[in-house]
Structure formats: C-alpha cells, structure tokens
Amino acid sequence: MKISTKGRYALKVMTDLALHNNGEYIALKDIANRQNIAVKYTEQIVSILGKAGFVESMRGVSGGHRLAKAPSEYVIGDILRTMEGQLAPVGCTADIKGIDCPMSESCSTVSFWRGLDKVINEYVDSFTLQDLI
Amino acid sequence: MKISTKGRYALKVMTDLALHNNGEYIALKDIANRQNIAVKYTEQIVSILGKAGFVESMRGVSGGHRLAKAPSEYVIGDILRTMEGQLAPVGCTADIKGIDCPMSESCSTVSFWRGLDKVINEYVDSFTLQDLI
DNA sequence: CATAAATCATACTAAAATGGTAGAAATTTC
DNA sequence: GAAATTTCTACCATTTTAGTATGATTTATG
Secondary structure, eight states, X not given: OOOOHXXXXXXXXXXXXXXXXXXXXXXXXXXXXXXXXXXXXXXXXXHHHHHTTSEEEEOXXXXXXXXXXXXXXXXXHHHHHHHHSOOOSXXXXXXXXXXXXXXXXXXTTHHHHHHHHHHHHHXXXXXXXXXXX | OOOOHHHHHHHHHHHHHHHTOSSSOBOHHHHHHHHTOOHHHHHHHHHHHHHTTSEEEEOSTTOEEEESSOGGGOBHHHHHHHHHSOXXXXXXXXXXXXXXXXXXXXXXXXXXXXXXXXXXXXXXXXXXXXXXX
C-alpha cells in the first residue's frame, strides 16, 4: 500500500515549480538539487509530466521547465494518477471489471474495496497544487 | 498504490470463516477451494492470521481453523495492517519519522500525505468483519 | 498402534516492479 | 561553433510479490 517514488517526487517537482512560478524556465538540475532527487531520475519524472501537459519545457541554454497553468488549476489526484496509473487499491475495482476475478459477483469484499477506492480518490482530488505551497 | 494479495486474500479467508462461524473447525482446503486461492498459499496467510490471534487452529483429523472472536469484533483495518504492515502510503508519514527523509521539516507535501494516511486508516477502521458478510 | 487427515515450518523460485544509471542525440542561445 | 540544456532509449541491480515444494508434526479414529 505505497505510493511509489515517482508519485512522491512528481509532487515535489510540481511544488518546486509552483514556488518558482515566475514565467521563467527553470533548469531541471536546479529542481533536482533543491528536492534532493537524482538528476537523471528527475528527467524521467519531468518527461512524464511534460507528456501529460502539466509542464512546458524549453531546450538549450537557459532552457528548462515551467508550469503550464496556474497552481490552483492542478488537481493533485490528476498528477498522482498520471504517475501511478490507477489509484485503485485492488485490481477488481479498476475500470475493466471482472477481468482478474471470476468471483466478483459473489465477492463480499468488493464493495468494501470500492469504498476505499472512493475515499482515496476523493481525498487526492480535494487538493490543488496551490494548497500545497 | 495497491493492496497485495496477502491482504485481499486474508479478507476473503476471514469472511469465509465468518460465514461458516458455527464453532466447528473448518479445513483449510475447503476455504482455499471456495475462495479460489492456492492451498499452499492459503496456509501462509492463515499462519499469519493465527499468529496475530485472529484465528484458532486445531491439527489432526477433523482439525482446521475458526474465528477466535465474533465477526463484529474484528476491525478490518487491524486485519489489513497485520497482513500489509503499515498502511501508510508514503514512508515519511510512518511511525519513525525523518529516517528516510532529511527534508521532512521543509517538505510541503508531508501534511498532504499524512492526511491521506488518515482517511485510509479511518475508512478501514470503520468496518468490522460483520459488515462484510 | 497404524493410518489418514490435517496443520505447521521452512526454504526455494520465477516474474514483475522499483528506483535508479548511462550514453548520446537534438535544440537553443550566445 | 561552443556551451548548456532537454530528450530519447536502453540497461541494470535490488526488492517485492505471489506463489511452489518438501517434509515434519499433531490428532482422531478404527
């Protein structure tokens, strides 16, 4: 029952960008150093954030990364789901139901898991990046 | 962000025992067959449940397992934490703070994670085994 | 007491996920 | 054209997960 470093670090990166959100591009190595994450690993994380449209990037000298939107427009749940895939704590509550579990009809625990799924997603969707800084 | 099969299967085993809670010992292979879990894997799970005091076991012919208490006295959170260890979604909110994270003082995400930890544990602690059957 | 049915204990293992590293190519500014 | 930066792709070591395998121990019963 863990959030991986990808999700945790992504939040750190995003808050770092939000705290330095002045329109300038911020060099990845500065983010990595401030947040104490390996530069090369930070690259992978930012790459995912970029493909999801969360950050804008610029190459070359004085290039770097910056937020694509205002901090208040980022829902934390969206960031985490992008990094972690589904946040569903067990497989059988995920989108494609029944694929792993031929007993889902008779399974008395499935509604319990669905409820857990719900409280987790409602929580992470109740914060924006602005709330974290 | 997943609950492992140990936790999921443990809940299945416990609900199975609760549904057949007539004071008799129930053979492990019957539980395993009904719940569609490998017998040998079920043994490991029941072993943990037994050491935690959740089930009572009896060896030998007509031996098996049964609940140690009434279904309403089992808090689901206790069962899951026994199987999964801490349910804390990130390391730095677990009991021994700061051990992994030298930045916990300045980390703006930590209170967010603590909150997630809280909603998860409150949810799983709001159900008993009786509620699942 | 022998046997069968069951738990209990311990070790092993294949596959997947995690948490990175490494090297080089492409882009941009000066 | 040189330097600084992102981008892309591949690789890799360790840990976790999800079981299997083997065999010993205990108990009821005939």
